Amino acid sequence: MRIGEVAERVGVTQRTIRYYEERGLLGHGGDGRTKGTHRVYTEADVARLQELLRLRDLLALTLEDLAELAEAEEARAALRGEWEESTSDAQRLRIVDASTALLEQQLGLVRSRREKLDAFADELETKLARLQQRRDELSAGSGTRARRAARTNP
Amino acid sequence: MRIGEVAERVGVTQRTIRYYEERGLLGHGGDGRTKGTHRVYTEADVARLQELLRLRDLLALTLEDLAELAEAEEARAALRGEWEESTSDAQRLRIVDASTALLEQQLGLVRSRREKLDAFADELETKLARLQQRRDELSAGSGTRARRAARTNP
DNA sequence: TTGCTCCTCACGTCACGTGAGGTGGC
DNA sequence: TTGCTCCTCACGTCACGTGAGGTGGC
DSSP, rough: BBBBHHHHTTTTHHHHHHHHHTTTTTSSSSSSSOTOOBBBOOOOHHHHHHHHHHHEEEEEEEHHHHHHHHHHHHHHHHHHTTTTTOHHHHHHHHHHHHHHHHHHHHHHHHHHHHHHHHOOOOOHHHHHHHHHHHHHHHHOSSHHHHHHHHTTOO | BBOOOOOOHHHHOOHHHHHHTTTTTSSSSSSOTTTTOOBBBBHHHHHHHHHHHHHHHOOOOOHHHHHHHHHHHHHHHHHHTTTTTSSSSHHHHHHHHHHHHHHHHHHHHHHHHHHHHHHHHHHHHHHHHHHHHHHHHHHHOOOOHHHHTTOOOO
C-alpha cells in the first residue's frame, strides 16, 4: 500500500504522513528505507496512524504528546508480543498491569474532555429552554398576562 | 482593567489577546483606541473572550470560524438590545428565533464532539474490562482451569 | 514510451511565543 | 524619579499546505 491510498483512507494529506514520519511518530524513516524510493505501508500501519489521528483530534495533543503516547503503545504491543513466551503468571500479571495503566491514562484524558463538553452542552440547553419558553409565551400571545410576561428581556 | 490582568484571568498570554484583536475578534482595534496607548477592558470583554476561548478549546475552531460565530453572537446581542424597544410580538418572535438558531448550531457542534468522545471512552472501557478479567484469572490463578484460560493472549 | 504516482527540497501559513527596545501611568 | 506594566516591531516555532522540478513502477 502506498502513501496516496493511506492518506485517502485516513483523511489526511500525504504531507501530514511524511511529517509524522519526520517527527518519529511513524516508521519508514528509521527502518531502513532507501531514500528516494516509495514508502510502503501495511494494514497495521494504517490502524496505528488512525489511532494517532483520533488522539490528536479528540484530545488536542501536540505531536510531542503523541510521540510519548505512541512510545507507550509500542511498549504495550511489545509486551503483548511476549505474552506467548512468558512463563510465569507473575510475568503475565506485569504485562496486564502495564497495559491497564496506559489505558487508564487515556481514559482519564477522554473523560475530562467529555465533562467539559457536557457542562457546555448543559449550558446551551438551558439557554435554549428559556428561549423556547419565551417563544411559547409570545406565540400564545393574546392574553394580557402572557403579553406582560413577554415584556421581560430574556 | 488592563491587558495583563485580563490575560491572567482567562489564562492566555497578552500576545494571544493582541492577536485576536488583530484578527478582528476583539474590539480595541477598530473602536478608536489611539495607537501606543494602553488597552482597557471591561468585565464584558473578559466574558466575551472567555467564551471565544472555550469555543476554540472544546470545538477546535479556527480563528476564522470563531470570527464568524462571534459575529453571529454580536448580532444576537444587538437583537437583545432591541428587545425593549421592539413594539410587536412578531418582532420579538423574530429576535427569539434568531437566538435559538444560533444556540442550536453551537449545540450541534458540541454534541457531535461529545458523541465521538463517548465512543472512544466506551472502547477504552471495554478494553480495560477485558484486562481486568485477565487480571482476576491470573491472580486467582491456582486452579488448572484458570491457568489454562490465562494462556490466551488478551 | 506514456501517464500516474511518488520523491525531495523549500518557501508559505496559521496561531501564536519570545525577545528587543522604547514609552506611559501610579 | 523609579519601577512596573504596557507598547510596537519583528523574528521564531509548530503542524502542516502548496507548489517546483525530478524520478520510479505498471
